Amino acid sequence: MHKFRSLAAVFIFISVLPFTAAAKKGDHVPTPSEALGFEVGADRKLADYRQIRTYFKTLAAASDRVEIQTLGKTTLGEEMIMAVISSEENLRNKSKYKEIARKLADPRGLSKEQVNALASDGKAIFLLTCNIHATEIASSQMAMEWAYKLATTQDPEMLRRLNDVIVLLVPSLNPDGQIMVTEWYRKDLGTKYEGGAMPYLYHHYVGHDNNRDWYMLTQIETRNVNQVVYHEWFPQFWLDEHQMGSYGPRIYIPPNADPVAKLVNPLVHRGNNLIGASMGWRLEEAGKSGVIYGYSYDAYWPGGTRNTGWWKNMYGVLTEAASARIATPMQISPTELQGGAKGLIQYEQQINFPNPWPGGTWRLRDIMDYELLVSDAALETMSKYRQELLRGVASMADQAVHSADPAEFWRIPVEGQRDPVVATRLAALMLDHGVEVRASSDKKEFLIPTSQPYGRFVDEMMGVQRYPEVRPAPNSGILEPYDVAAWSLPLMMGVQAAKVKISAEQQHAATPIKNVSWPTGGLNGQSSYYAIADRQNNVFALVNAMQKAGGSVFISNTAGQEPAIIFAAHPQLAANAEKLHLRLQAAAVAAQGTKPLKPVRIALYKPYIASIDEGWTRFVLEQYGFNVKNIENKEVKAGNLNAAYDVIILPDTSREVIVEGRPSREGYFEDFPPEYSGGIGKEGVRALRDFVEKGGTLITLAHSSELISGEDFNLPVRNALGGTGGDEGRRATLTGDFNVPGSLLRVYLDTNHPVAYGMPQEIAAFVDAPIAFQTSEPGPETQRSVIAWYPDDARDILVSGYAHGTERLERKAAAVSFTKGKGRVVMFGFRVQHRAQTEGTFQLLFNAINWTE
Ligand SMILES: [Zn+2]
Numbered sequence: 001m002h003k004f005r006s007l008a009a010v011f012i013f014i015s016v017l018p019f020t021a022a023a024k025k026g027d028h029v030p031t032p033s034e035a036l037g038f039e040v041g042a043d044r045k046l047a048d049y050r051q052i053r054t055y056f057k058t059l060a061a062a063s064d065r066v067e068i069q070t071l072g073k074t075t076l077g078e079e080m081i082m083a084v085i086s087s088e089e090n091l092r093n094k095s096k097y098k099e100i101a102r103k104l105a106d107p108r109g110l111s112k113e114q115v116n117a118l119a120s121d122g123k124a125i126f127l128l129t130c131n132i133h134a135t136e137i138a139s140s141q142m143a144m145e146w147a148y149k150l151a152t153t154q155d156p157e158m159l160r161r162l163n164d165v166i167v168l169l170v171p172s173l174n175p176d177g178q179i180m181v182t183e184w185y186r187k188d189l190g191t192k193y194e195g196g197a198m199p200y201l202y203h204h205y206v207g208h209d210n211n212r213d214w215y216m217l218t219q220i221e222t223r224n225v226n227q228v229v230y231h232e233w234f235p236q237f238w239l240d241e242h243q244m245g246s247y248g249p250r251i252y253i254p255p256n257a258d259p260v261a262k263l264v265n266p267l268v269h270r271g272n273n274l275i276g277a278s279m280g281w282r283l284e285e286a287g288k289s290g291v292i293y294g295y296s297y298d299a300y301w302p303g304g305t306r307n308t309g310w311w312k313n314m315y316g317v318l319t320e321a322a323s324a325r326i327a328t329p330m331q332i333s334p335t336e337l338q339g340g341a342k343g344l345i346q347y348e349q350q351i352n353f354p355n356p357w358p359g360g361t362w363r364l365r366d367i368m369d370y371e372l373l374v375s376d377a378a379l380e381t382m383s384k385y386r387q388e389l390l391r392g393v394a395s396m397a398d399q400a401v402h403s404a405d406p407a408e409f410w411r412i413p414v415e416g417q418r419d420p421v422v423a424t425r426l427a428a429l430m431l432d433h434g435v436e437v438r439a440s441s442d443k444k445e446f447l448i449p450t451s452q453p454y455g456r457f458v459d460e461m462m463g464v465q466r467y468p469e470v471r472p473a474p475n476s477g478i479l480e481p482y483d484v485a486a487w488s489l490p491l492m493m494g495v496q497a498a499k500v501k502i503s504a505e506q507q508h509a510a511t512p513i514k515n516v517s518w519p520t521g522g523l524n525g526q527s528s529y530y531a532i533a534d535r536q537n538n539v540f541a542l543v544n545a546m547q548k549a550g551g552s553v554f555i556s557n558t559a560g561q562e563p564a565i566i567f568a569a570h571p572q573l574a575a576n577a578e579k580l581h582l583r584l585q586a587a588a589v590a591a592q593g594t595k596p597l598k599p600v601r602i603a604l605y606k607p608y609i610a611s612i613d614e615g616w617t618r619f620v621l622e623q624y625g626f627n628v629k630n631i632e633n634k635e636v637k638a639g640n641l642n643a644a645y646d647v648i649i650l651p652d653t654s655r656e657v658i659v660e661g662r663p664s665r666e667g668y669f670e671d672f673p674p675e676y677s678g679g680i681g682k683e684g685v686r687a688l689r690d691f692v693e694k695g696g697t698l699i700t701l702a703h704s705s706e707l708i709s710g711e712d713f714n715l716p717v718r719n720a721l722g723g724t725g726g727d728e729g730r731r732a733t734l735t736g737d738f739n740v741p742g743s744l745l746r747v748y749l750d751t752n753h754p755v756a757y758g759m760p761q762e763i764a765a766f767v768d769a770p771i772a773f774q775t776s777e778p779g780p781e782t783q784r785s786v787i788a789w790y791p792d793d794a795r796d797i798l799v800s801g802y803a804h805g806t807e808r809l810e811r812k813a814a815a816v817s818f819t820k821g822k823g824r825v826v827m828f829g830f831r832v833q834h835r836a837q838t839e840g841t842f843q844l845l846f847n848a849i850n851w852t853e
Pocket of ligand 1: 133136242243
């Protein structure tokens with residue numbers, strides 16, 4: 001008996017323990033407020049990312065419905081996390097559900113019955129990303145509350161949803177920025193600066209543009225998430241929660257506004273609108289007013305988080321809630337409410353805005369409540385339409401495969417490219433995107449089939465854009481693009497690629513690859529010197545690496561020969577050349593036409609009205625190993641700049657920002673704390689002029705050329721497109737006779753000019769502002785050169801995107817330089833290093849930095 005009883009006890013122990021332990025890991029699951037020790041969502045209270053991450057880990061330890069996946073490190077070294085939330089059983093079987101999602105995303109070889117069976121067995125994978133823009137902070141707080149709710153609910157309906165759906169919840173896509181914003185906010189609490197803007201970018205490199213990076217994948221945070229989405233989890237739906245301005249609607253939900261991208265499968269928008277309709281319903285039902293759709297955010301541009309996925313058969317939705325002053329409430333008078341954007345010109349009741357918000361108090365808590373409702377509604381719809389949505393993904397993938405000609409491929413040859421490394425990088429980028437890429441049997445070219453699940457994405461990225469001219473009413477103007485209008489990667493990267501048809505034999509010989517093989521670098525022959533043509537971006541990385549290692553570098557430009565960079569033999573040369581995939585040839589050095597390249601000390605001006613272009617420029621220069629330091633107002637004003645720097649770069653920002661420290665637009669401008677107010681002032685302008693006169697090189701990017709073309713420098717150059725530029729110029733582009741919102745335009749180069757050495761005579765230049773130069777002959781002490789110019793027939797100007805008023809660019813200069821004694825000014829009107837995407841024109845900037853007399 002005794003023995004039997006104990007055996008029974010053991011039996012019960014064994015069978016019950018795993019069950020009870022699994023159902024309840026801890027005794028008590030703390031709410032976010034309990035765990036953090038303050039009321040989350042209360043006025044003037046914010047959890048920073050480290051607290052949020054700790055809370056999520058606490059939640060995962062206490063609940064069997066929550067697991068934490070580390071996505072990687074951020075730019076500044078924070079651990080970036082994603083919570084995986086679902087029923088306990090789904091989490092136990094997550095590899096099975098990932099596999100089903102992967103098969104539905106690429107259903108090649110599956111029968112209709114197999115697809116249906118997978119859609120029936122599979123779980124909907126729902127990716128919710130928060131807080132990509134660090135000041136749009138409510139969603140990072142909301143994420144904790146929503147996760148707590150999902151982890152602890154006993155509501156049968158909620159449990160059913162969690163059985164149907166696996167939620168991937170990223171509490172912040174920008175942890176570094178979230179921490180910067182919370183620290184800045186806490187520092188100024190209770191002062192007159194409370195809730196005010198930060199005087200620096202809220203991402204180490206790219207600030208707000210972290211949501212412009214999703215086709216180029218340059219930033220580590222983008223890459224971390226891209227990996228999870230297109231190589232591991234294959235979510236069918238991506239919801240990205242943002243905030244917008246404070247004086248319009250309370251929240252934007254889908255449908256998007258016009259125009260719509262041609263190549264996106266319409267089922268994407270049908271899925272998005274289904275989810276959007278349920279968001280609108282649940283918000284209204286809960287008494288939330290001010291909900292709008294068909295507003296501002298178009299369905300054309302692929303640069304943001306979830307949009308890129310549209311071309312990969314993924315549903316993706318953006319929401320934008322009205323902002324408070326970070327966590328400080330706002331009082332908004334009804335008289336202050338305004339429309340003014342596409343879809344809501346006047347702030348009044350419309351069918352897409354049936355219940356306008358009347359004004360009043362708006363606080364962090366309100367934003368979080370709206371966001372909790374849209375998150376719930378998305379989960380509800382994913383659960384309700386799980387099988388339809390899953391089948392839809394497979395059917396879109398199938399259509400992408402079958403609507404394309406199987407003989408049709410994008411061909412990227414490696415040999416014969418101006419920059420074979422960049423050409424290879426384009427193929428590598430496509431692989432990162434989850435695209436099928438093949439290598440030809442001789443390994444000399446990459447071949448990308450258009451007939452594949454992500455074939456529409458391939459065509460969008462490799463082809464040229466023509467912006468759809470949609471008019472909202474007869475005789476009205478067209479709808480303006482939301483962001484840029486061109487993203488043709490081969491053109492931006494300066495890579496030759498073409499859509500070709502290849503034989504069945506070649507198709508079979510071309511094998512899908514997992515990784516690219518980079519061009520083999522190293523040294524050919526034996527000599528005291530090694531040379532390479534001056535026409536690859538990585539040549540500058542090698543120059544910088546060898547200068548750092550104490551090596552000698554020269555530039556040679558003998559008449560009739562292509563400019564070359566020459567490296568003196570050095571123990572580290574071969575290894576560096578291999579690492580950078582550059583092949584150098586043993587060379588004799590002709591004394592004539594050969595000049596030493598000295599290490600260059602670069603200052604990059606950093607204004608307090610943070611310039612995203614400053615961040616991108618810093619990123620690009622650091623990637624290539626340039627010795628770059630930021631320089632701020634105080635240091636510029638102090639003068640004597642030649643002692644510390646050889647080159648000063650002014651990023652794309654207006655003259656008013658540089659000189660006065662405020663935007664040029666009239667109206668209210670909220671002061672920064674005194675240590676961040678003002679610009680370089682008159683002393684700073686004098687110091688920059690002095691820097692040039694004493695032999696420095698001043699490089700201006702886009703709008704910062706206003707400093708040169710105005711009275712400050714008194715050089716014979718002006719902006720042919722209307723003078724002021726800056727914010728006024730930008731406004732003129734919206735109302736006036738010229739609009740190039742970010743397009744690729746044809747520009748010719750004088751390749752005998754040192755800034756254009758090694759470049760082709762014709763390029764696709766990225767243009768996003770009304771800037772073109774009109775020069776005239778200066779006095780005898782100064783020389784001016786036109787480095788780049790537009791064609792003399794407007795019809796030849798647009799290459800990809802949208803351009804209105806190109807007649808005004810005919811025969812105008814696109815980049816110019818002035819030399820004065822030993823000093824120089826180089827002015828780029830177009831965007832040589834735009835968002836680290838225009839690799840085809842980086843060299844113009846690199847050459848300008850290394851310009852020797
Ligand atoms: Zn945003």
